[in-house]
Structure formats: C-alpha cells, structure tokens
Amino acid sequence: MKKATSPQAAATGATTEQLKQNIIKHLHSSLGTDVNKASSQAWWRATCAAVNEQVFDGLRNTQRTHYQQDTRALHYFSLEYLMGRLFSNNLHNLGLFEQAKLALAELGIKIADLEDQEEDMALGNGGLGRLAACFIDSLATLNYPAVGYGIHYEHGLFKQSFQDGRQIERPDSWREYANPWEICRPESVQEISVYGYVETVYDLQGLMKKVWHPGRIIKGVPWDIPVVGYNGSSVNVLRLWESRASDFFNWDVFNSGGYIDAARENIEAETISKVLYPNDETDAGKELRLIQQYFFCSCSLKDIIRRYKRAHGDDWSKFPQQVVIQLNDTHPAVAIPELMRILVDRADMNWDDAWALCQQVFAYTNHTLLPEALERWPVRLFEKVLPRHIEIIYEINRRFLAEQVDVLWPGDHAKKRKLSIIEEGDEPMVRMGHLSVVGSFKVNGVAEIHSKLVQSDLFPEMVALWPDKFTNVTNGVTPRRWLKACNPRLSKLLDEKVGTGWPVNLKLLSKLADYADDPQVQDSFMAIKQQNKADLAKEIKKLTRIDIDPTAIFDIQIKRLHEYKRQHLNLLHILALYRRILQNPDYDMVPRVFIFGAKAAPGYKLAKEIIYAINKIADKINNDKRVKNRLKVVFMPNYRVTLAEKLIPAADVSEQISTAGKEASGTGNMKLALNGAVTVGTLDGANIEIAEEVGSDNIAIFGLTVDEVKALHASGYHSHEYYHNNPEIKAVLDWLETDYFTPGKPGELSAIKHSLLEGGDPYLVLADFESYAKAQQLIDSWYRDKAGWAKKAILNTALVGKFTSDRSIEDYVSKVWQLTPCKI
Numbered sequence: 001m002k003k004a005t006s007p008q009a010a011a012t013g014a015t016t017e018q019l020k021q022n023i024i025k026h027l028h029s030s031l032g033t034d035v036n037k038a039s040s041q042a043w044w045r046a047t048c049a050a051v052n053e054q055v056f057d058g059l060r061n062t063q064r065t066h067y068q069q070d071t072r073a074l075h076y077f078s079l080e081y082l083m084g085r086l087f088s089n090n091l092h093n094l095g096l097f098e099q100a101k102l103a104l105a106e107l108g109i110k111i112a113d114l115e116d117q118e119e120d121m122a123l124g125n126g127g128l129g130r131l132a133a134c135f136i137d138s139l140a141t142l143n144y145p146a147v148g149y150g151i152h153y154e155h156g157l158f159k160q161s162f163q164d165g166r167q168i169e170r171p172d173s174w175r176e177y178a179n180p181w182e183i184c185r186p187e188s189v190q191e192i193s194v195y196g197y198v199e200t201v202y203d204l205q206g207l208m209k210k211v212w213h214p215g216r217i218i219k220g221v222p223w224d225i226p227v228v229g230y231n232g233s234s235v236n237v238l239r240l241w242e243s244r245a246s247d248f249f250n251w252d253v254f255n256s257g258g259y260i261d262a263a264r265e266n267i268e269a270e271t272i273s274k275v276l277y278p279n280d281e282t283d284a285g286k287e288l289r290l291i292q293q294y295f296f297c298s299c300s301l302k303d304i305i306r307r308y309k310r311a312h313g314d315d316w317s318k319f320p321q322q323v324v325i326q327l328n329d330t331h332p333a334v335a336i337p338e339l340m341r342i343l344v345d346r347a348d349m350n351w352d353d354a355w356a357l358c359q360q361v362f363a364y365t366n367h368t369l370l371p372e373a374l375e376r377w378p379v380r381l382f383e384k385v386l387p388r389h390i391e392i393i394y395e396i397n398r399r400f401l402a403e404q405v406d407v408l409w410p411g412d413h414a415k416k417r418k419l420s421i422i423e424e425g426d427e428p429m430v431r432m433g434h435l436s437v438v439g440s441f442k443v444n445g446v447a448e449i450h451s452k453l454v455q456s457d458l459f460p461e462m463v464a465l466w467p468d469k470f471t472n473v474t475n476g477v478t479p480r481r482w483l484k485a486c487n488p489r490l491s492k493l494l495d496e497k498v499g500t501g502w503p504v505n506l507k508l509l510s511k512l513a514d515y516a517d518d519p520q521v522q523d524s525f526m527a528i529k530q531q532n533k534a535d536l537a538k539e540i541k542k543l544t545r546i547d548i549d550p551t552a553i554f555d556i557q558i559k560r561l562h563e564y565k566r567q568h569l570n571l572l573h574i575l576a577l578y579r580r581i582l583q584n585p586d587y588d589m590v591p592r593v594f595i596f597g598a599k600a601a602p603g604y605k606l607a608k609e610i611i612y613a614i615n616k617i618a619d620k621i622n623n624d625k626r627v628k629n630r631l632k633v634v635f636m637p638n639y640r641v642t643l644a645e646k647l648i649p650a651a652d653v654s655e656q657i658s659t660a661g662k663e664a665s666g667t668g669n670m671k672l673a674l675n676g677a678v679t680v681g682t683l684d685g686a687n688i689e690i691a692e693e694v695g696s697d698n699i700a701i702f703g704l705t706v707d708e709v710k711a712l713h714a715s716g717y718h719s720h721e722y723y724h725n726n727p728e729i730k731a732v733l734d735w736l737e738t739d740y741f742t743p744g745k746p747g748e749l750s751a752i753k754h755s756l757l758e759g760g761d762p763y764l765v766l767a768d769f770e771s772y773a774k775a776q777q778l779i780d781s782w783y784r785d786k787a788g789w790a791k792k793a794i795l796n797t798a799l800v801g802k803f804t805s806d807r808s809i810e811d812y813v814s815k816v817w818q819l820t821p822c823k824i
C-alpha cells in the first residue's frame, strides 16, 4: 500500500489506497457503474465525488467557524467568474494531486484523460472575470471570510470555431450533464421584483411612504461552488443565482386554457440567467442585462441580510462592521439603490441613517477607462424595470448635488451637469460610474497608472470632493493555477531551487535570480521550456493540423480581440517580416511562430475582420515554401482558460502591445512573465510595473507613452503621414487590398486598412509600428544569445513575485476591506 507523500495530503489524512477505494465506491454508488465498463466521464465524476468528500468537510468547517466567530466578511459582487476547470485545481489545493494521479494510475486511468472530461466553467469574458476567479482563490487561501456572488448562467461564453477563417459562435453548455462541483441550495431561495409602479401613501401620522407594486416576481435559486484554499486552508463559497418563475405555473392562466401564456412567463423568467453577455469592455445597454444585474444584486443583498439577521436580529448598527461589498466594475452598481430601498422602504430607516450605512458598505473597482465601456442606462428603461430605484437614484443625486457639489462649487452649473448621476439630453441617462463613486467609501483602479488616470482623467472632481476615497490595487494572478498546476515541470525546478513555499509566498521566487547566470540552471530552465513547447506543438498539430518547429521562438498574443489591444499591429509586423523574406530570400531571422488566441464579441465587426485576416494570412504564409519555416502563424480556436494553461508555459515572447492608457492592467502579461516569457510591450497598465520589477534588460518596451499619446491626439494625429512616409507600412497595407491572401476576392481584407487610414487609426497602430518592429528586432537579437536569453527568461520568473493575487488581496484588505483572517 502506498502512503500519501505531500504534507498537505498527510494533513488531510487520506492515503492513496483510501482514495482508490473511495473512487470505486462512488463509481458504484453515485454513478451506478463498475470498473470494467466505466467511461472516462464516469471515472472523472467518481473521482470528483471522492474529492468532494474532503471539499465538503472543509466547507462545513469553514462555515461553522465563520458563524461561531461572527466574522466580518467580504462579499464580492461580480457579473463574471471565469473559473476554467476545477478538477486539478481542487486536487492541487487540497494537496491531493500526486496522490490522485497515483491512485488512478493503479486503477489503470491516466489523470490527464480525466481532466479532459471537464468543460470549462466560462462564466466570464476575459480579464475581469478571470481576476474574480483568482481573487476568490486567494481569499480562501489567505483564510479571509468571503463569499463570491454572481449569476449561474446556463450558457457561458460562446465556443469559437473557424469556417474558412471566419469566427463561428456556438453555445457553450458547460453543465449539460450536471456539474459535480456545484450544490443547489433550495433552502436559500430568494424572490425579487421587477416592473410595476410606485404608489405614494400616507400613514396614520401623515408620513409619506412609497410603495412599489411590482409587475413580476422572479425566484433566485442559489448554486454553491466551494472555493478550496491552498494547503488545507478555508473552503469559501461562490454563490451563483439561477432565475426561475416564482410559481412553476401560473395556475389561473393555465386553468383558463392559457397553457402557452403560462409557459411563456416561465421561459421569460428563466431567460435572465440563460446567457452571459459576450461583450468585453463594451456596454450591452439591453433591458435583459439591467435585469440580470438587478436580479443577482437583489438576491445577494437579501442573502447577506438574512445571514446578518440570524446573528443580529433587527439591530442594523453592526451591519457595516460585518459586511463589506466589493463592486467588480459598475455592473453591480444597482446594489446601491437596492440596499437603500431595503433600508428605507422595508426596514423603515430614515434616509440619512440608511445612506450613512450604505456608504460604509460599498467599495468600487474601476476596470476600464474606455468610454464605450462606461455603463449608462436610459432613465426611461430604469423607470420601466425598476420604478422605485430610479426615484431613489434621483434622491441620491439631488442630495449629492446640493450637499456636496454646490458646497464646493457654489452656483457652478457646468460642474453640476458634469457630476450629475443623471446625464441630461434628449435621452437622459443614469451614469453608473458616478453612482458607484458617490455610493462607495473606496474607489480603486487596477494598476498604478490606471488608478492615476481614473483620478486625473475620469473623476477629477470626485477626487476634489473626496481625496481619500481613491486608491490603487494592482491586479494579480493565482500562482497555484498559473504556475504550479499549469507548469508542473517548472514548479518542480522551483521547489528544488527556492523551496516549496513559493505558491503561497511568491516573493520567494526572487531567490532564483541568484541562479540566473548558472549554466546548469539555465540549461534546466530552458529544457523545461523546450518540453513545454514540444507539448504545445503537438496540441497545435491536433487542433489546427499546422506543423510548427518547436525550436522556433514561440511568440504569443492571447486576450480578447479588441482594436485597443492591437492584434492588427502584430499582424502588420508579421506581414512586414513576410515581405522582407520574399524580397530577400536569405533574410536572416530566428525562426518564429506567432500564436494568437482570441474571441471577438459577436457584434464587433472589425474585430471579426481582424480574425479573418490573421487566418487568411496564416494560411498563405504557412504554405509558402519560400518562407522556409522562418515564419509560422497559428490562430488557436476557442481560446479559454484551459487553452491558456497550455499556451502560457510554452511562451518565449509575450505580446502586450495595447495603446498606452487603454489597457487598465492586464493579467495575461503577469502569467506569461511568471512562466518565463519575455514581454514585448508598451508602457501601459501593469506592463509598467512588470518592467520596474524585471528591469529594462529583461523586457522589450516600445511605443508612445500615455503622455505622448495624449499629446499626439491633441496636436492632431494623421495616420496617412505614416502610410506615406514609411514604405514598409504602405506596402503591407496595400497588400491587404489585393487578392494575394484571398485569391479571386480582392478587397476581402481591406477593412483593416480602412480603419487605419479613413478611420483615423484611433489606437495609433501606425504611429507605433516602427518602434514595435525595432523591439521585435531586439527580441530576435536577444534570442540568438542562448545564455543571455535563458538569463532573461529566468529573471522574468524570479522577479514577478509582486503579481500574485495574494498580494492584491492583502492590499485590498489593508486599504479597503479591513478583514481579519480566520484560521479554520
């Protein structure tokens, strides 16, 4: 009998043999099958069930302890959680991975095959959703009492495939056959209201009261997903709400023959949690989206209040001590008027007390400055969907303008217009960013530079009103998933060189810097990179049929497709290299594979054209014998967390090339550097802080700075000048208009050229092109020096310890949340 090996496994007391027996037990009793005929699905589910025995133990212990100690807790409100798979993550965090691998091997099962049975839980679009997932991992690991609240979407982010190079979207059905990690909690159902009208009534004392007569009641059913902290620490909960009709059937309608009408109401209620909006950094502006936001905020607030009342009854005085709510962007900002409604209308609190309480509870994180992503809701829509809330928003605004704005700037109507939560115009709008700032006690950006811009460019007057309200918390990523689990080879080397404490103390990685010049460590580090690249090359072959040379530079750009992220800058440079090769058959360059992964929002036309262009150009280059394998271009379909876990460990070069000032932080930049990739990047978002940590020798910075971007726009930017003055730019843009890449169909790729010339090139692609090409040249020359490159790669891993999400969480705790850890 083999005994458990890892210290965590020893702590859980399980042995390999016990785990084996448990898996078999669940194969029999939960799956109703047997070892000799079980499918991989059944093995996977049985293993999850066996693991869950320990997960649920941890969950019960954690919840009991929090309840007994009446802890102050964080409530993270987010419309998105990009969780990915939980199987190996939970095993790693429980310290059971090696043991499970062994137990399964003894049963004749490869653990990797079981991992592939799990659908990604893709309840998010990109960085914002993945950040939420990293944060709840860190909160549990650091033993902070916390609940994540969100929506239990039936369909997560769409699945992407390519048809003749064009993006095709298919629905994602992550829980079609049930998800083993979630627990339905019918005992905690909530009901919420929408539509209807507000009546003004007077009580016996003649006091005015507002009564909302809702038009529809909807049920919120909670699903709990245990969030397992690393190393036997807390097991917190992610609580996601599913919408249902409040009564299964409207019997009156049903009995009077309206079967279809009754069923339709059901369907409408269930639509609320049906799909995740696939937009990233654009405002959906749809009624259903507002209802989604309100639905989950109202359910979550009622859930928090129910729990609070269990301990404190009707005494609201301790509420702000016990409860802090973090608004992940403005998406959950409607929670502010909702809490006001509950306090004033339902708990009969007076306005001033209610507002004072609210302002101690909410904090708001801003994740973007892009104007198209700043949420604004038509007042008209609010009146229809949430008639009582719009009244409350008006009152919040009236008092804010009278008691704050008019005091600091007496009689200044322009200021009032600018700061008003209600934007005037033909179609008056509710500004959710303004509401979030006014209703919160802290507001943070997500990287140093972004937080500065939030203050200087987005909310300067709010800073004048409340200078202490604004702060920065630089993003981070969990090293458990983004290094330990996804890069086991490198993890092993790190265990040997810096000790095994790094997953919870990432600064320990800096010890690796001592070995940066050590030829042996360089060899080991680069051998690991080479093996990871070989694995990825196989995966690429499997998914795209493209052969790539695993010894080439793997140059990776993975992120949502957006003009500001400038995948087209990367593409123009690829075209320039291709052209140089065609013009000079002996063109000397280190062979490079450019790898893309990106989904475009289904309605974002130009983004989809960029995907099409990359695919068409890839096709041509990859099949052109004259290139002699110096250049390959791969667009990996269906980029998601699980694919990122395969790409990141294999990257040599990380593309972080957004227009300065546009990428709030980025988190992919951190994951790639952590796994030893050298960044080519602009001075934008967290790239700036990465550069500070790794030093200018170990990152290739290029392009305009934020101030230069502003100055260029102010002086009048004319992209045509770059087109006419730089023959390489002109040649590649003109190339796009021919039928070279789309035989017989000239003009098919011209959308990019048009956006850069007639469209004015809003993201300064042409202005940064030359400097980008130079940075890429530098990468090429750096890579030729093997030892030099190994040193840079090692130093990237060694020096980015700052970017663990544990540090972000500690920053939030000390600057915003004021929590105390609670050991379980």
Ligand code: GL2
Residues within 6 Å of the ligand: 125, 126, 127, 128, 129, 131, 280, 281, 367, 368, 373, 446, 475, 663, 664, 665, 666, 667, 685
């Ligand atoms: C984003 C930012 O664009 C991105 O730079 C940042 O890293 C993440 C997390 O803070 O937030 N903002 C946003 O709306 N999305 C992001 O990814 N979707």
